[in-house]
Amino acid sequence: MRLVFSPPGFLRDWVVLLRVDRPVGYWLLLWPTLWGLLAASNGQPSLKNVVVFTAGVFLMRSAGCVINDVADRKLDPHVERTRERPIAAGRISPAAALLGFGFMLFLALVLVMQTSMLVVQLAFVGAALAIIYPFLKRFIHFPQAWLGMAFGWGAVMAWAAETGSVTNSPVPWLLFAANVCWSLSYDTAYAIADREDDAKIGVKSTALWFGDHVIAAVVLLGVGMLFFLAMAAWLHGPTAWAGWSLAAIWQVYLFSRLKSHGEGWGFRFFVLSHWSGACMALGFVIPS
Secondary structure, three states, rough: OOOOOOHHHHHHHHHHHHHOOOHHHHHHHHHHHHHHHHHHOOOOOOOHHHHHHHHHHHHHHHHHHHHHHHHHOOOHHHOOOOOOOOOOOOOOOOOHHHHHHHHHHHHHHHHOOOOOOHHHHHHHHHHHHHHHHHHHHOOOHHHHHHHHHHHHHHHHHHHHHHOOOOOOOOOOHHHHHHHHHHHHHHHHHHHHHHHHHHHOOOOOOOOHHHHHHHHHHHHHHHHHHHHHHHHHHHHHHOOOHHHHHHHHHHHHHHHHHHHHHHHHHHHHHHHHHHHHHHHHHHHHHHOO
């Protein structure tokens, strides 16, 4: 899904670099973060935390895209889907991109300092997860698992901001585990289209590793996400089951479409997956 937005000149390249024109990534990071906020507060998070974490999501997702493109600047020109990205095409220099990355990290730090020292400490872990992720595809076949940890860390931080602890309940860690499975599922589907190019340049991914069983793997990993969310819903209270049920129905729909349309539907599966997160967030909105 892309926004119809065409700013002039160099601004257009920054919009593309930050992925402002591809908002699905914001949603995929926002929903797990809201799971943590809403579950921890029984549907009534503080306005300050909502503002801090929503703004933080937008900053960190774009920052992650920048460091990803810097890391992949020599790989992206060899992949059909990515060869026209601004850094790969030479329209934005790596140095300028790193300055922008540093500025976004600084703004994110300013935001998180409005919470607590525990959340600040957790934020440094989250930043490390985001920075390391783009380099893992050179070494392991499961970089998407690390992406899931980076995205799921938002739920842990949000829980800490609302409750002052991450050891007072297993719920934030169940949400974290759910997001690792979820990211593995939707990002494996996303990576299907790049398998041929990735194999040529030596990049590793779950889509390559699973081979002919990639669709079954996407489905099983999505079922894993639903399992961990079910455990979190059970601990949270009965109202969370409404959101979980909607998420499960949507996931079953996506699974059926992927199985009937085949690997060519992988990108569509990825784009539509965020609605499962929205459904689960809705379940946590209602006080239990």
